[in-house]
Amino acid sequence: MNQEIPENWIKVKFKELAKEKSVRVDDPKESGHERYVGLEHLDSGELVVKRYGSTSDVTSTMKLFEKDDVLFARRNTYLRRVSVAPFDGVCSGDIIVLEPILKYLVKGFLPIFMQFEPFENKIIALSAGAFSKRIKWKQLAEEEIVIPSIEEQKKIVETIWNIQNNIDKNDNLIKITEKIKNTLLNKLIINGFDNTTYKVTDIGNIPTEWSLVKLGDFSNIMYGYTASATQKAIGPKLLRITDIQDGVVDWANVPYCHCTPDKFEKYRLEDGDIVFARTGATTGKSYLVKSPHEAVFASYLIKVRVNEEFIPEFVYNFFQSSIYWNQINSDISGSAQGGVNATKLSNLQIVMPPLNEQEKIVDILETFNSSTRQYLDNKTNLSSMHKKLINEFLSGNLKIPQEALQHVQ
Numbered sequence: 001m002n003q004e005i006p007e008n009w010i011k012v013k014f015k016e017l018a019k020e021k022s023v024r025v026d027d028p029k030e031s032g033h034e035r036y037v038g039l040e041h042l043d044s045g046e047l048v049v050k051r052y053g054s055t056s057d058v059t060s061t062m063k064l065f066e067k068d069d070v071l072f073a074r075r076n077t078y079l080r081r082v083s084v085a086p087f088d089g090v091c092s093g094d095i096i097v098l099e100p101i102l103k104y105l106v107k108g109f110l111p112i113f114m115q116f117e118p119f120e121n122k123i124i125a126l127s128a129g130a131f132s133k134r135i136k137w138k139q140l141a142e143e144e145i146v147i148p149s150i151e152e153q154k155k156i157v158e159t160i161w162n163i164q165n166n167i168d169k170n171d172n173l174i175k176i177t178e179k180i181k182n183t184l185l186n187k188l189i190i191n192g193f194d195n196t197t198y199k200v201t202d203i204g205n206i207p208t209e210w211s212l213v214k215l216g217d218f219s220n221i222m223y224g225y226t227a228s229a230t231q232k233a234i235g236p237k238l239l240r241i242t243d244i245q246d247g248v249v250d251w252a253n254v255p256y257c258h259c260t261p262d263k264f265e266k267y268r269l270e271d272g273d274i275v276f277a278r279t280g281a282t283t284g285k286s287y288l289v290k291s292p293h294e295a296v297f298a299s300y301l302i303k304v305r306v307n308e309e310f311i312p313e314f315v316y317n318f319f320q321s322s323i324y325w326n327q328i329n330s331d332i333s334g335s336a337q338g339g340v341n342a343t344k345l346s347n348l349q350i351v352m353p354p355l356n357e358q359e360k361i362v363d364i365l366e367t368f369n370s371s372t373r374q375y376l377d378n379k380t381n382l383s384s385m386h387k388k389l390i391n392e393f394l395s396g397n398l399k400i401p402q403e404a405l406q407h408v409q
Contacts, residue, residue: 006396008149010104015141017105017113018098023064025090028055035089036062042073042081042095045383047111047164049083050171055090062090063097070098070111075134077127082114096137106150108157115387116394119145148394156393163386170379174372181368182320188361189321192353203323203349210353216346219306219315223342224275224297225267229255236264237295241277244287251293259296267296269303272312274319276302279339284328288316302342314358317365318350 005011025031036058041051049071055062065071066088073081075094091097100110113119122143127133148156195207206212215221229238238257243249259267269275273289275297297303306315318324327348328340353361 005146006148008152009146009396010149011144011146012104013141014143014145016101016103017145017147018070018100018110020137020141021063021065021069021097021099025062025064028058028062028090031055031062031064031090033064033089035087037065037071037085037089037091037095039073039075039081039092039094042071042083044080045115045387046081046083047115047161047386048168049085049087052087052089058090061093063093063095065089065091065097066099068100068107070100070114072096072098072114074127074136074140075132077120077124077133077135080115080120082111084108084111094134096140104147104150106153106157108161109147109153112156112160112390113145113147113394115390117387117391118395148396152393159393160386160390163382163389167379167382167386170375170382174375174379177368177371177375181365181372184368185317185320185365186322188364189318189323189351192357193360201349203327203351206351207353210351212349213352214346215304215348215350218309218352219304221302221304221342221346222267223278224299224301224303225257225259225263226299227257227259227296229257229298231255235259236268237293238298239269239275239292239295239301240298241280241282241300244275244277244282244285247287249287251295254293254295257296264294264296267303269295269297270305272305274304274306274312274316276304276319276340276345278302278341284325284340286316286319288312302340302345304345309352309355311355311358311362313362313366314353315350317362323351324348 028036033055035052036055037049037052038058041049041053043050065085067085069085071083071085071091072095073079074096098110100107123135123140124133126139126143127135147153190204190206192207192210195209197208198205199208201212203212225238227238229240233256235256235258237251237254239249239254243254269289269292271289271291273292274286275289276286277283277300279300304315306312
């Protein structure tokens, strides 16, 4: 990194900031540790390891790590994965375990520095390999870097970790809100509001005034359009399974396809349509279309358009319930990955409350959805600020007055 050194900053080699720990664990199940961290558990841009697996599920040789070690994914470095471990455990051999050396560093600074974009870019450039590029510890150790003074590091650490703490708070609020919503959803979907009499059905006791119907009797169900995707704006957008992430579609990044007017009319997505993944890892997951671009849906999706006896939002919420998933998971067919076809969706049993009760259920659940969206927006904004400030601080472009720290929440 060709970087002019600000006053009081120093140039060091990376091996002066951290040492590699490489304690071999031949049998993870007998290691005395329950938690296993693989490359799949390290998330880009996250300062803290938040996911892990069980040592009972791994058989190959691993490496030992301890709480407060920094775990750095040396394979596929373009994914920029480096996080602090908040617990002891074992990890993949493709993770470099780093113990910070606190001679030139304050605690908590190393993972911040390793998310500094010029340093990340240098690591990516040093990585080698035909298919899955890796970097070796020897290369990383000899890399010369520039770091701020101890006093400046303290200010940076306090600021960045305050932001991280707020990101974590929003994560927790999202989890709590979703848990409460899902519990309430499953109750409302089967019991509704203030009902006192019930009748026995195949899916349990439901209010007497409700009906249990087949989805296909009250909707139009069809497969998607077979076409090649392109980034050229030659026709409508082509919504694919991969474009639906965590129940959200970033329409700006959805590709286009060539589509004749009659095909566009046949496969066009409209407000209130619900699309399903019919194969792969996300089989059965659904997405409620809202204010779509001019778009059609791809062949690995199935579209459901409900009749006027249903409110689309109510049906979409039903598709998040345990009643729905019990039916889907017991009726998956097809390839090794499983699949759901239009016939099985058509035969899906769904409750049909009166429209006014559907509206009440939707309104209640929407208050939780609205809160979740707010927490997600907060998290996105904080994460963006987090990355921007790291780059500004470590480029020497931004100083933090000591008195400003008291305002960081």
